[in-house]
Amino acid sequence: MHDDFDRCMRAVNAKDSRFDGWFYTAVRTTRVYCRPSCPGMPPKAENMAFFPSAAAAQQAGFRACKRCRPDASPGSPQWNARADLAARAMRLIADGVVDRSGVPGLAAHLGYSVRQVERQLLAEFGAGPLALARAQRAQTARLLIETTELPMSEVATAAGFGSIRTFNDTVREVFALPPTAMRQRAGRPAAGSGVLTVRLPYREPLSADQLFAQLAATVVPGVEEWRDGAYRRTLRLPHGHGIAGLRPAAGHVMCQLTLTDLRDLSRAISRCRRLLDLDADPVTVDDTLAADPILAPSVRKNPGRRVPRTVDGAEFAMRAVLGQQLTTAAARAHATRLIAAHGESVRDPIGGLTHLFPSPQSIAALDPDVIALPRTRRDTLIGLVTALASGTIDVGVGADRDRARARLAALPGFGPWTVETIAMRALGDPDAFIPSDPGLRAAARELGLTSNTNSLAVRAESWRPWRAYAMQHLWAISDRR
Numbered sequence: 001m002h003d004d005f006d007r008c009m010r011a012v013n014a015k016d017s018r019f020d021g022w023f024y025t026a027v028r029t030t031r032v033y034c035r036p037s038c039p040g041m042p043p044k045a046e047n048m049a050f051f052p053s054a055a056a057a058q059q060a061g062f063r064a065c066k067r068c069r070p071d072a073s074p075g076s077p078q079w080n081a082r083a084d085l086a087a088r089a090m091r092l093i094a095d096g097v098v099d100r101s102g103v104p105g106l107a108a109h110l111g112y113s114v115r116q117v118e119r120q121l122l123a124e125f126g127a128g129p130l131a132l133a134r135a136q137r138a139q140t141a142r143l144l145i146e147t148t149e150l151p152m153s154e155v156a157t158a159a160g161f162g163s164i165r166t167f168n169d170t171v172r173e174v175f176a177l178p179p180t181a182m183r184q185r186a187g188r189p190a191a192g193s194g195v196l197t198v199r200l201p202y203r204e205p206l207s208a209d210q211l212f213a214q215l216a217a218t219v220v221p222g223v224e225e226w227r228d229g230a231y232r233r234t235l236r237l238p239h240g241h242g243i244a245g246l247r248p249a250a251g252h253v254m255c256q257l258t259l260t261d262l263r264d265l266s267r268a269i270s271r272c273r274r275l276l277d278l279d280a281d282p283v284t285v286d287d288t289l290a291a292d293p294i295l296a297p298s299v300r301k302n303p304g305r306r307v308p309r310t311v312d313g314a315e316f317a318m319r320a321v322l323g324q325q326l327t328t329a330a331a332r333a334h335a336t337r338l339i340a341a342h343g344e345s346v347r348d349p350i351g352g353l354t355h356l357f358p359s360p361q362s363i364a365a366l367d368p369d370v371i372a373l374p375r376t377r378r379d380t381l382i383g384l385v386t387a388l389a390s391g392t393i394d395v396g397v398g399a400d401r402d403r404a405r406a407r408l409a410a411l412p413g414f415g416p417w418t419v420e421t422i423a424m425r426a427l428g429d430p431d432a433f434i435p436s437d438p439g440l441r442a443a444a445r446e447l448g449l450t451s452n453t454n455s456l457a458v459r460a461e462s463w464r465p466w467r468a469y470a471m472q473h474l475w476a477i478s479d480r481r
Helices: 006-015 054-059 075-082 085-094 097-110 112-125 129-147 152-159 164-175 179-186 209-217 264-276 282-290 296-301 313-322 329-342 360-364 376-390 401-409 417-425 436-444 453-463 467-481
Strands: 024-027 032-034 048-051 196-201 224-227 228-239 240-249 252-259
Touching: 006 048, 006 196, 006 401, 024 054, 032 048, 032 054, 032 296, 048 054, 054 112, 054 329, 075 417, 085 112, 085 129, 085 264, 097 112, 097 129, 112 129, 129 179, 129 196, 129 264, 152 164, 164 179, 164 252, 196 264, 209 224, 209 228, 209 467, 228 313, 240 264, 252 264, 264 313, 264 360, 282 296, 282 467, 313 360, 313 376, 313 417, 329 417, 360 376, 401 417, 436 453, 436 467
Parallel strands: none
Antiparallel strands: 024 032, 024 048, 196 252, 224 228, 228 240, 240 252
């Protein structure tokens, strides 16, 4: 979008927050870059330039606006909706792959050469992987500077900077303030709680009641809980475990994080955003679905429905197997037994969370006879965790969706329902669709549509590429029966 100057100008003049994260506005005279909805006076058109990412604006020598904080705007919906190399790379960068493994590690995850990855990202986002990761480190540093009392040397390490000098130089360059001045400007943070509180922005509208009700309805005790109006769960992170508490608020989701290691902050935030589908473009989705007269009433009544994803693709894949052809209660019972027997214990000082969900590696290493499941279900689970543990199947944030689908479908015990459920929630495919789903067919009958699987698939062609969102509306209709 950043190449369409007139369209960008209309969005800036309208201060349209729907375009925050789609592109960034830079002002040549002040050397500041902003989000489109910045409340400041729009500059003259001849003084403006547009960039596809905050990293590209920073690389061109612009600093972040102190008023609208463009570095904290929602991510581009393209990064999660698309399945190409550039989008997969952005999801992996957000999950910290470059910080942990460098650009060669990113390229290895993607299955391309370093040169190919760098060329694609430069063409798509105006910045290479190192610059994109640097922009993320700068945002993490700002959060730690403003919300904790950590010494600046610890902030630098936690944010992923190799030296205190690089940290100081980057913060000054990006925010036009030294770190100590940023902390003074933000005011004194709360001390001693051990909990970081972060606001997660999103594009309006958001059907928060639907989103959080769906998460609350499927909680697995020990790993997840609904407590005092917040969804809470444990997180398996690169440097240790974490606990996230998510609560809807006006214009944002309040996120409380307790982390073993602060180096995992940006990863934890990224995974929480992905879980809640906060980088979606709800207006585009709703406009497409509302064009169908069957879905239009539901879209008008509940605009901004999201597709709940997951914080861990492997965990969700295992839970999908445990839930095959079972009620929610029965699936929860299977998962609870697996967690109690084989999960890793954690301490939760303010709630009832007790475990991390077992990793594929830990389940694959077990004697199958100790797994308390019916034999057929146990064999299906063992086949999945063996493939996940060996890397034969990848259902993580940077996975190739088509390859993952094909390899899942080849496993014993995997039919279309399981494959598409994993594609929707773990792989984040916005067009995943399960015409054989009983709830979907029940909703179709109530709406006067044929419940025939082939006929439903044909009707759903007009909902592309947002069929996963259409399923949220149809399931809600089915649940009201």
